[in-house]
Amino acid sequence: MSDKGLALVTGASRGIGRAIAERLANDGFKVVGTATSESGAAQISEALQGINSENAGIVLNISDADQTDAALKQLLADHGTPAVVVNNAGITRDNLFLRMSEEEWDAVINTNLSGVFRVCKAMVKPMIKQKSGCIINVSSIIGTTGNAGQANYAAAKAGLEGFSRSLAQEIASRNITVNCVAPGFIQTDMTEILPETQKEAILATIPVKRLGQAGEIAGTVAFLASSDAKYITGQTIHVNGGMNMG
Protein backbone atom coordinates (compact mmCIF):
# COMPACT_ATOMS: atom_id res chain seq x y z
CA MET A 1 0.00 0.00 0.00
CA SER A 2 1.32 3.43 -0.88
CA ASP A 3 -0.52 5.91 1.30
CA LYS A 4 1.97 8.77 1.38
CA GLY A 5 1.43 9.88 -2.19
CA LEU A 6 3.65 9.88 -5.22
CA ALA A 7 7.41 10.38 -5.20
CA LEU A 8 9.30 11.14 -8.41
CA VAL A 9 13.00 10.26 -8.31
CA THR A 10 15.16 11.19 -11.29
CA GLY A 11 18.23 9.15 -12.14
CA ALA A 12 16.93 6.14 -10.24
CA SER A 13 18.51 3.26 -12.12
CA ARG A 14 21.64 3.05 -10.00
CA GLY A 15 23.70 4.52 -7.20
CA ILE A 16 22.22 7.10 -4.88
CA GLY A 17 19.05 7.55 -6.95
CA ARG A 18 18.27 3.86 -6.82
CA ALA A 19 18.77 3.79 -3.05
CA ILE A 20 16.48 6.83 -2.67
CA ALA A 21 13.77 5.29 -4.86
CA GLU A 22 13.87 2.02 -2.93
CA ARG A 23 13.87 3.75 0.44
CA LEU A 24 10.89 5.97 -0.43
CA ALA A 25 9.03 2.94 -1.80
CA ASN A 26 9.69 1.06 1.43
CA ASP A 27 8.53 4.10 3.40
CA GLY A 28 5.12 3.87 1.71
CA PHE A 29 5.41 6.25 -1.22
CA LYS A 30 4.30 5.24 -4.67
CA VAL A 31 7.53 5.80 -6.57
CA VAL A 32 8.17 6.65 -10.19
CA GLY A 33 11.88 6.45 -10.98
CA THR A 34 13.45 7.78 -14.14
CA ALA A 35 16.32 6.74 -16.38
CA THR A 36 17.57 8.09 -19.69
CA SER A 37 17.17 4.75 -21.49
CA GLU A 38 14.32 2.27 -21.98
CA SER A 39 16.43 -0.48 -20.47
CA GLY A 40 17.18 1.66 -17.43
CA ALA A 41 13.48 2.42 -17.00
CA ALA A 42 12.61 -1.28 -17.27
CA GLN A 43 15.25 -2.08 -14.69
CA ILE A 44 13.72 0.48 -12.30
CA SER A 45 10.24 -0.92 -12.84
CA GLU A 46 11.46 -4.39 -12.03
CA ALA A 47 13.35 -3.34 -8.91
CA LEU A 48 10.57 -1.14 -7.53
CA GLN A 49 7.64 -3.34 -8.41
CA GLY A 50 9.10 -5.95 -6.09
CA ILE A 51 8.21 -3.48 -3.33
CA ASN A 52 4.86 -2.32 -4.71
CA SER A 53 3.27 -3.15 -8.05
CA GLU A 54 2.12 0.48 -8.46
CA ASN A 55 5.72 1.72 -8.74
CA ALA A 56 7.12 2.39 -12.18
CA GLY A 57 10.17 3.35 -14.20
CA ILE A 58 9.91 5.91 -17.00
CA VAL A 59 12.30 7.42 -19.54
CA LEU A 60 13.28 11.01 -18.76
CA ASN A 61 16.15 12.97 -20.23
CA ILE A 62 16.38 16.21 -18.29
CA SER A 63 19.05 17.56 -20.65
CA ASP A 64 16.32 17.73 -23.33
CA ALA A 65 13.70 20.39 -22.61
CA ASP A 66 11.07 19.03 -25.02
CA GLN A 67 11.41 15.43 -23.89
CA THR A 68 11.27 16.51 -20.24
CA ASP A 69 8.15 18.56 -20.82
CA ALA A 70 6.39 15.72 -22.64
CA ALA A 71 7.48 12.98 -20.25
CA LEU A 72 6.43 14.94 -17.16
CA LYS A 73 3.06 15.88 -18.67
CA GLN A 74 2.55 12.17 -19.23
CA LEU A 75 3.60 11.47 -15.65
CA LEU A 76 1.03 13.95 -14.33
CA ALA A 77 -1.66 12.40 -16.53
CA ASP A 78 -0.80 8.82 -15.54
CA HIS A 79 0.07 9.20 -11.88
CA GLY A 80 -1.13 12.64 -10.71
CA THR A 81 0.88 15.29 -8.88
CA PRO A 82 3.85 14.10 -6.83
CA ALA A 83 4.00 14.76 -3.11
CA VAL A 84 7.78 14.52 -3.35
CA VAL A 85 10.19 15.25 -6.20
CA VAL A 86 13.80 14.17 -5.81
CA ASN A 87 16.09 15.74 -8.41
CA ASN A 88 18.95 13.30 -8.32
CA ALA A 89 19.90 12.78 -11.97
CA GLY A 90 23.30 14.18 -12.77
CA ILE A 91 26.41 13.65 -14.84
CA THR A 92 30.12 14.38 -14.64
CA ARG A 93 32.48 15.47 -17.42
CA ASP A 94 35.63 15.94 -15.37
CA ASN A 95 38.63 17.72 -16.78
CA LEU A 96 41.20 20.22 -15.65
CA PHE A 97 39.97 23.70 -16.37
CA LEU A 98 42.75 24.33 -18.86
CA ARG A 99 41.62 21.32 -20.85
CA MET A 100 37.89 21.65 -20.27
CA SER A 101 35.97 22.21 -23.48
CA GLU A 102 32.90 24.36 -23.74
CA GLU A 103 30.96 21.18 -24.55
CA GLU A 104 32.04 19.58 -21.27
CA TRP A 105 31.07 22.72 -19.41
CA ASP A 106 27.69 22.99 -21.13
CA ALA A 107 26.82 19.32 -20.77
CA VAL A 108 27.18 19.40 -16.99
CA ILE A 109 25.44 22.76 -16.54
CA ASN A 110 22.63 21.69 -18.87
CA THR A 111 21.90 18.44 -17.07
CA ASN A 112 22.78 19.14 -13.45
CA LEU A 113 21.45 22.69 -13.24
CA SER A 114 19.09 23.45 -16.14
CA GLY A 115 17.67 19.94 -15.92
CA VAL A 116 16.48 20.61 -12.37
CA PHE A 117 15.00 23.92 -13.51
CA ARG A 118 13.01 22.02 -16.17
CA VAL A 119 11.72 19.40 -13.76
CA CYS A 120 10.73 22.03 -11.20
CA LYS A 121 9.07 24.11 -13.93
CA ALA A 122 6.81 21.17 -14.71
CA MET A 123 6.16 20.19 -11.10
CA VAL A 124 5.74 23.41 -9.12
CA LYS A 125 2.51 24.54 -10.78
CA PRO A 126 0.63 21.32 -9.99
CA MET A 127 2.16 21.31 -6.50
CA ILE A 128 0.82 24.84 -5.90
CA LYS A 129 -2.62 23.63 -7.00
CA GLN A 130 -2.21 20.64 -4.71
CA LYS A 131 -1.27 23.09 -1.92
CA SER A 132 1.59 20.89 -0.75
CA GLY A 133 4.84 19.47 -1.96
CA CYS A 134 8.41 18.65 -1.18
CA ILE A 135 11.33 19.14 -3.54
CA ILE A 136 14.68 17.62 -2.67
CA ASN A 137 17.67 18.37 -4.87
CA VAL A 138 20.72 16.18 -4.65
CA SER A 139 23.72 18.48 -4.62
CA SER A 140 27.28 17.57 -3.69
CA ILE A 141 29.99 18.51 -1.24
CA ILE A 142 31.83 19.71 -4.34
CA GLY A 143 29.32 22.56 -4.65
CA THR A 144 30.70 23.90 -1.36
CA THR A 145 34.37 22.93 -1.45
CA GLY A 146 35.10 22.96 -5.16
CA ASN A 147 37.33 20.27 -6.62
CA ALA A 148 40.23 20.34 -9.04
CA GLY A 149 39.02 18.85 -12.32
CA GLN A 150 35.35 19.56 -11.60
CA ALA A 151 34.87 23.27 -12.30
CA ASN A 152 31.72 22.49 -14.30
CA TYR A 153 30.28 20.12 -11.71
CA ALA A 154 31.09 22.43 -8.78
CA ALA A 155 29.51 25.38 -10.58
CA ALA A 156 26.36 23.40 -11.37
CA LYS A 157 25.99 22.12 -7.80
CA ALA A 158 26.65 25.51 -6.19
CA GLY A 159 24.13 26.94 -8.65
CA LEU A 160 21.65 24.26 -7.72
CA GLU A 161 21.87 25.24 -4.05
CA GLY A 162 21.29 28.92 -4.84
CA PHE A 163 18.40 27.99 -7.11
CA SER A 164 16.89 25.87 -4.34
CA ARG A 165 17.06 28.65 -1.77
CA SER A 166 15.37 31.09 -4.16
CA LEU A 167 12.62 28.66 -5.11
CA ALA A 168 12.16 27.82 -1.43
CA GLN A 169 11.47 31.48 -0.66
CA GLU A 170 9.01 31.83 -3.52
CA ILE A 171 6.82 28.87 -2.66
CA ALA A 172 7.22 28.40 1.08
CA SER A 173 3.87 30.13 1.67
CA ARG A 174 2.25 27.47 -0.52
CA ASN A 175 3.32 24.67 1.81
CA ILE A 176 6.07 23.48 -0.52
CA THR A 177 9.55 22.91 0.85
CA VAL A 178 12.73 22.95 -1.23
CA ASN A 179 15.94 21.54 0.20
CA CYS A 180 19.24 20.08 -0.93
CA VAL A 181 21.10 17.04 0.27
CA ALA A 182 24.83 17.30 -0.38
CA PRO A 183 26.57 13.94 -0.29
CA GLY A 184 30.28 13.64 0.31
CA PHE A 185 32.09 10.67 -1.19
CA ILE A 186 29.61 7.83 -1.52
CA GLN A 187 30.38 4.36 -2.76
CA THR A 188 28.75 4.36 -6.22
CA ASP A 189 29.68 3.81 -9.85
CA MET A 190 30.54 7.53 -10.00
CA THR A 191 33.21 7.21 -7.28
CA GLU A 192 34.16 3.60 -8.14
CA ILE A 193 36.01 4.75 -11.25
CA LEU A 194 38.41 6.94 -9.26
CA PRO A 195 41.98 5.68 -9.17
CA GLU A 196 43.02 3.85 -5.98
CA THR A 197 45.53 6.53 -5.02
CA GLN A 198 42.88 9.19 -5.25
CA LYS A 199 40.49 7.09 -3.15
CA GLU A 200 43.15 6.78 -0.45
CA ALA A 201 43.77 10.49 -0.55
CA ILE A 202 40.04 11.10 -0.17
CA LEU A 203 39.74 8.67 2.77
CA ALA A 204 42.49 10.57 4.57
CA THR A 205 40.26 13.65 4.49
CA ILE A 206 37.14 11.94 5.87
CA PRO A 207 37.03 11.98 9.70
CA VAL A 208 34.67 8.98 9.72
CA LYS A 209 37.36 7.08 7.72
CA ARG A 210 35.09 5.43 5.20
CA LEU A 211 33.10 6.27 2.10
CA GLY A 212 29.39 6.85 2.66
CA GLN A 213 26.74 4.37 1.61
CA ALA A 214 23.97 5.31 -0.82
CA GLY A 215 21.46 4.24 1.82
CA GLU A 216 22.76 6.97 4.12
CA ILE A 217 21.85 9.60 1.55
CA ALA A 218 18.50 7.89 1.00
CA GLY A 219 17.85 8.07 4.75
CA THR A 220 18.42 11.83 4.77
CA VAL A 221 16.16 12.27 1.74
CA ALA A 222 13.50 10.11 3.44
CA PHE A 223 13.65 12.39 6.48
CA LEU A 224 13.25 15.55 4.38
CA ALA A 225 10.35 13.86 2.56
CA SER A 226 8.63 13.00 5.83
CA SER A 227 6.11 15.09 7.74
CA ASP A 228 8.76 15.58 10.45
CA ALA A 229 10.60 17.95 8.10
CA LYS A 230 7.76 20.28 7.05
CA TYR A 231 9.40 23.24 8.85
CA ILE A 232 12.73 22.74 7.06
CA THR A 233 13.10 24.66 3.82
CA GLY A 234 15.86 26.33 1.85
CA GLN A 235 18.50 24.20 3.56
CA THR A 236 21.38 22.10 2.35
CA ILE A 237 21.94 19.03 4.52
CA HIS A 238 25.52 17.78 4.26
CA VAL A 239 26.02 14.04 4.56
CA ASN A 240 29.76 13.53 4.28
CA GLY A 241 31.27 11.78 7.26
CA GLY A 242 32.57 15.08 8.56
CA MET A 243 34.59 15.74 5.43
CA ASN A 244 33.47 19.35 5.42
CA MET A 245 32.00 20.80 8.57
CA GLY A 246 31.33 24.23 7.04
Next chain:
Amino acid sequence: MSNIEERVKKIVCEQLGVKEEDVKASSSFVDDLGADSLDTVELVMALEEEFETEIPDEDAEKLTTVQEAIDYIIANL
Protein backbone atom coordinates in the same frame (compact mmCIF):
# COMPACT_ATOMS: atom_id res chain seq x y z
CA MET B 1 -21.00 37.94 -20.75
CA SER B 2 -22.20 38.72 -17.23
CA ASN B 3 -21.75 35.06 -16.52
CA ILE B 4 -18.04 35.38 -17.31
CA GLU B 5 -17.83 38.49 -15.17
CA GLU B 6 -19.39 36.67 -12.25
CA ARG B 7 -17.14 33.65 -12.67
CA VAL B 8 -14.03 35.81 -12.83
CA LYS B 9 -15.07 37.74 -9.72
CA LYS B 10 -15.86 34.52 -7.87
CA ILE B 11 -12.38 33.18 -8.62
CA VAL B 12 -10.79 36.45 -7.56
CA CYS B 13 -12.64 36.21 -4.24
CA GLU B 14 -11.61 32.60 -3.71
CA GLN B 15 -7.98 33.05 -4.67
CA LEU B 16 -7.30 36.32 -2.90
CA GLY B 17 -9.60 35.74 0.05
CA VAL B 18 -11.47 39.00 -0.45
CA LYS B 19 -15.17 39.82 -0.06
CA GLU B 20 -17.33 39.99 -3.15
CA GLU B 21 -18.43 43.57 -2.43
CA ASP B 22 -14.77 44.65 -2.45
CA VAL B 23 -14.18 43.31 -5.95
CA LYS B 24 -14.96 45.98 -8.52
CA ALA B 25 -14.26 45.89 -12.24
CA SER B 26 -11.58 48.52 -11.77
CA SER B 27 -9.97 46.76 -8.80
CA SER B 28 -6.25 46.14 -9.18
CA PHE B 29 -5.23 42.72 -7.89
CA VAL B 30 -2.09 44.05 -6.25
CA ASP B 31 -2.99 47.62 -5.24
CA ASP B 32 -6.63 47.16 -4.23
CA LEU B 33 -7.01 43.50 -3.37
CA GLY B 34 -3.68 42.90 -1.65
CA ALA B 35 -2.34 40.22 -3.97
CA ASP B 36 1.38 39.50 -3.96
CA SER B 37 3.17 38.43 -7.13
CA LEU B 38 2.67 34.73 -6.46
CA ASP B 39 -1.04 35.33 -5.79
CA THR B 40 -1.39 36.84 -9.24
CA VAL B 41 0.31 33.81 -10.82
CA GLU B 42 -2.04 31.52 -8.91
CA LEU B 43 -5.00 33.64 -9.93
CA VAL B 44 -4.09 33.17 -13.58
CA MET B 45 -3.74 29.42 -12.99
CA ALA B 46 -7.22 29.35 -11.46
CA LEU B 47 -8.64 31.31 -14.41
CA GLU B 48 -6.99 28.85 -16.81
CA GLU B 49 -8.64 26.00 -14.97
CA GLU B 50 -12.08 27.63 -14.75
CA PHE B 51 -12.19 28.58 -18.42
CA GLU B 52 -10.21 25.59 -19.69
CA THR B 53 -7.75 27.77 -21.53
CA GLU B 54 -4.02 28.44 -21.52
CA ILE B 55 -2.96 32.00 -20.76
CA PRO B 56 0.60 32.60 -22.02
CA ASP B 57 2.94 34.25 -19.51
CA GLU B 58 3.32 37.36 -21.68
CA ASP B 59 -0.47 37.87 -21.62
CA ALA B 60 -0.78 36.94 -17.96
CA GLU B 61 1.59 39.73 -16.96
CA LYS B 62 -0.76 42.30 -18.48
CA LEU B 63 -3.77 41.19 -16.44
CA THR B 64 -3.59 43.56 -13.51
CA THR B 65 -7.25 44.41 -12.88
CA VAL B 66 -10.51 42.50 -12.68
CA GLN B 67 -11.76 44.19 -15.86
CA GLU B 68 -8.62 43.27 -17.77
CA ALA B 69 -9.08 39.65 -16.77
CA ILE B 70 -12.74 39.68 -17.81
CA ASP B 71 -11.91 41.31 -21.15
CA TYR B 72 -9.13 38.82 -21.80
CA ILE B 73 -11.33 35.83 -21.11
CA ILE B 74 -14.11 37.18 -23.34
CA ALA B 75 -11.67 37.92 -26.16
CA ASN B 76 -9.89 34.58 -25.97
CA LEU B 77 -12.58 32.08 -25.11
